[in-house]
Amino acid sequence: MSILVVAEHDNSEVKGSTLNTVTAASEIGGDVSILVAGSESSSVAEQAAKISGISSVIHVDDPIYKNFLAEDLGNLVVSVADGFNYILAPATTFGKNFLPRVAAKLDVQQISDIISIEDADTFKRPIYAGSCIATVKSTDSVKVITVRTTAFDASPVVDSSVNVDVGAVVDSLNNSKFVSDEIAESDRPELTAADVIVSGGRALGSSENFKIIEALADKLGAAVGASRAAVDAGYVPNDYQVGQTGKIVAPSLYIAIGISGAIQHLAGMKDSKVIVAINKDEDAPIFQVADYGLVGDLFEAVPELTDSV
Amino acid sequence: MKILVPIKRVVDYNVKVRPLSDNSNVDLNNVKMSVNPFCEIAVEEAVRLKESGQSSEVVVVTVGGDESQEQLRACLALGADRAILAQSEGLLEPLAIAKVLTKIVESENPNLIILGKQAIDGDNNQTGQMLASMLDMPQATFASELKIEGDSALVTREIDGGLQTINVSLPAVVTTDLRLNEPRYASLPNIMQAKKKELSIQNVSDLGIDVSNRTSILSVELPPTREAGVMVDSVDELVEKLKNEAKVIT
Numbered sequence: 001m002s003i004l005v006v007a008e009h010d011n012s013e014v015k016g017s018t019l020n021t022v023t024a025a026s027e028i029g030g031d032v033s034i035l036v037a038g039s040e041s042s043s044v045a046e047q048a049a050k051i052s053g054i055s056s057v058i059h060v061d062d063p064i065y066k067n068f069l070a071e072d073l074g075n076l077v078v079s080v081a082d083g084f085n086y087i088l089a090p091a092t093t094f095g096k097n098f099l100p101r102v103a104a105k106l107d108v109q110q111i112s113d114i115i116s117i118e119d120a121d122t123f124k125r126p127i128y129a130g131s132c133i134a135t136v137k138s139t140d141s142v143k144v145i146t147v148r149t150t151a152f153d154a155s156p157v158v159d160s161s162v163n164v165d166v167g168a169v170v171d172s173l174n175n176s177k178f179v180s181d182e183i184a185e186s187d188r189p190e191l192t193a194a195d196v197i198v199s200g201g202r203a204l205g206s207s208e209n210f211k212i213i214e215a216l217a218d219k220l221g222a223a224v225g226a227s228r229a230a231v232d233a234g235y236v237p238n239d240y241q242v243g244q245t246g247k248i249v250a251p252s253l254y255i256a257i258g259i260s261g262a263i264q265h266l267a268g269m270k271d272s273k274v275i276v277a278i279n280k281d282e283d284a285p286i287f288q289v290a291d292y293g294l295v296g297d298l299f300e301a302v303p304e305l306t307d308s309v
Numbered sequence: 310m311k312i313l314v315p316i317k318r319v320v321d322y323n324v325k326v327r328p329l330s331d332n333s334n335v336d337l338n339n340v341k342m343s344v345n346p347f348c349e350i351a352v353e354e355a356v357r358l359k360e361s362g363q364s365s366e367v368v369v370v371t372v373g374g375d376e377s378q379e380q381l382r383a384c385l386a387l388g389a390d391r392a393i394l395a396q397s398e399g400l401l402e403p404l405a406i407a408k409v410l411t412k413i414v415e416s417e418n419p420n421l422i423i424l425g426k427q428a429i430d431g432d433n434n435q436t437g438q439m440l441a442s443m444l445d446m447p448q449a450t451f452a453s454e455l456k457i458e459g460d461s462a463l464v465t466r467e468i469d470g471g472l473q474t475i476n477v478s479l480p481a482v483v484t485t486d487l488r489l490n491e492p493r494y495a496s497l498p499n500i501m502q503a504k505k506k507e508l509s510i511q512n513v514s515d516l517g518i519d520v521s522n523r524t525s526i527l528s529v530e531l532p533p534t535r536e537a538g539v540m541v542d543s544v545d546e547l548v549e550k551l552k553n554e555a556k557v558i559t
């Protein structure tokens with residue numbers, strides 16, 4: 001078996017999602033190659049060459065790959081696809097954006113967001129906001145797959161490196177142009193990589209009030225998350241959203257504050273190891289998944305909690 | 310500017326879906342069906358572009374069974390001008406749906422195609438990207454803002470790290486995220502009027518494309534359930550339990 005993993009990175013470092021995806025590839029078994037496409041990204045290729053479980057790196061460096069536009073990245077992956085039985089990318093906005101383009105060009109039905117590998121062509125994946133888990137068998141000769149990162153451990157980075165081969169650039173269609181980025185700068189850990197997450201919901205009422213969530217998070221060295229309602233209301237930016245249509249997280253500790261526990265929210269956090277819920281409504285559905293529940297007013301409980309941890 | 314909006318009939322987002330007792334698939338007997346929420350956002354965006362004079366016609370299309378006419382009518386009531394049902398036997402996969410939509414695009418020639426970023430049944434998040442790829446069109450997925458500027462579109466996208474703005478030349482495929490707009494509710498007069506709008510039916514089997522399934526569902530099960538937790542009476546008790554029982558803080 002020959003497996004290609006498309007690396008997610010920021011042109012300077014490999015992202016954690018890539019390490020989880022390599023583990024999924026190793027579980028399939030066979031030769032795992034990793035494609036690093038970027039601009040001024042040689043440090044990424046060097047790091048990728050040290051990921052445990054891979055046998056080679058293909059590095060394609062060109063300004064057209066700087067912002068990972070789906071058209072150019074998709075065409076590049078198609079150009080190197082020959083000979084691979086599997087093409088994997090993380091089920092992050094990076095992977096979700098371009099991989100279906102590859103699947104379409106190869107005439108393959110992509111399998112999205114797998115959480116386990118049952119055998120060479122059978123996979124498990126959540127459907128209906130995680131209400132059910134489907135076991136899906138693919139008959140396509142090449143399998144194009146996005147991987148739920150929380151379902152696979154990170155592959156370790158080791159001292160020894162494998163070969164880095166330079167791959168060829170594919171001419172750009174030039175029909176899509178990068179204009180600007182608004183990437184949140186934060187000293188807090190990244191949501192999908194954090195060991196502890198403190199999330200707030202609609203009950204916070206304003207971005208000003210949301211600061212009590214941030215204060216608790218900072219005391220715990222935690223990342224900050226939110227429900228859709230809190231994002232829609234503008235209390236926090238979109239990249240805080242946890243859930244079916246936001247980020248999937250599985251920290252050791254998830255503290256849900258003023259969040260009711262709609263199925264779409266649970267879909268993004270119910271695989272957390274320990275869940276704490278603080279809500280003034282004792283019948284809130286979040287308590288059904290919480291290991292520890294506290295019924296009370298968050299505006300009293302949260303500052304008290306911040307003081308005592 | 311003509312806008313095509315592919316929509317999907319799905320289980321209403323309030324329904325908690327369960328497996329059938331033989332675990333062969335999900336149980337969709339007698340559950341409420343609706344327009345996929347992300348598709349409603351797509352229709353709303355198209356209708357707003359029309360209302361602001363930037364679009365001349367909004368066409369909604371779905372690939373599905375006869376029952377999907379109900380969701381097409383709902384979109385007509387939201388302001389779409391015309392609907393197409395590409396009638397298929399059984400439920401198709403995103404790859405096949407994108408192939409059918411490619412045929413519709415070739416005959417309708419829209420300048421802009423707006424889809425939902427994901428259908429909340431299969432959570433696949435594929436169809437728009439596949440369609441763009443098959444048509445060799447640029448794409449702007451997970452859109453939270455869309456501006457038409459002459460023969461291109463300026464689109465802000467919700468990505469994991471924050472926001473990204475790109476400029477795609479038209480014709481292009483855009484997929485919607487939650488913050489793009491807040492869809493309106495259809496008024497009674499509009500619901501009545503929608504009954505008179507054109508809804509044409511084509512048969513997928515007449516399109517001459519292979520729409521066979523590439524995957525099969527072997528089983529559908531409930532996810533592992535979490536064991537019931539405990540309620541604590543105070544913040545002090547919570548801290549004590551997190552430190553000494555769960556050992557997740559120090």
Ligand SMILES: Cc1cc2nc3c(=O)[nH]c(=O)nc-3n(C[C@H](O)[C@H](O)[C@H](O)COP(=O)(O)OP(=O)(O)OC[C@H]3O[C@@H](n4cnc5c(N)ncnc54)[C@H](O)[C@@H]3O)c2cc1C
Pocket residue numbers: 200201202203226227228229230241242243244245246247257258259260261262263264265268278279280281284296297298299322346347429
């Ligand atoms: C297509 C679609 C996709 C979606 N995707 C997502 C997603 O990815 N993520 C997501 O989170 N949601 C998602 N949702 C929305 C989801 O259905 C819920 O609407 C949302 O999660 C509710 O957010 P909330 O719990 O903050 O608000 P609410 O449901 O309004 O809950 C607020 C809670 O705060 C409690 N409360 C109020 N005041 C206090 C107080 N002073 N102290 C303590 N508790 C208090 C209340 O008892 C209540 O339980 C999606 C919905 C749709 C239709």
Ligand SMILES: Nc1ncnc2c1ncn2[C@@H]1O[C@H](COP(=O)(O)O)[C@@H](O)[C@H]1O
Pocket residue numbers: 315316317345347348351370371372373403406423424425426427428429431432433434435436437
């Ligand atoms: N059967 C269908 N008919 C028309 N459009 C569809 C269909 N299925 C999916 N789509 C479109 O593709 C989007 C993404 O769906 P999916 O790739 O299944 O998550 C939906 O929001 C719709 O806009």
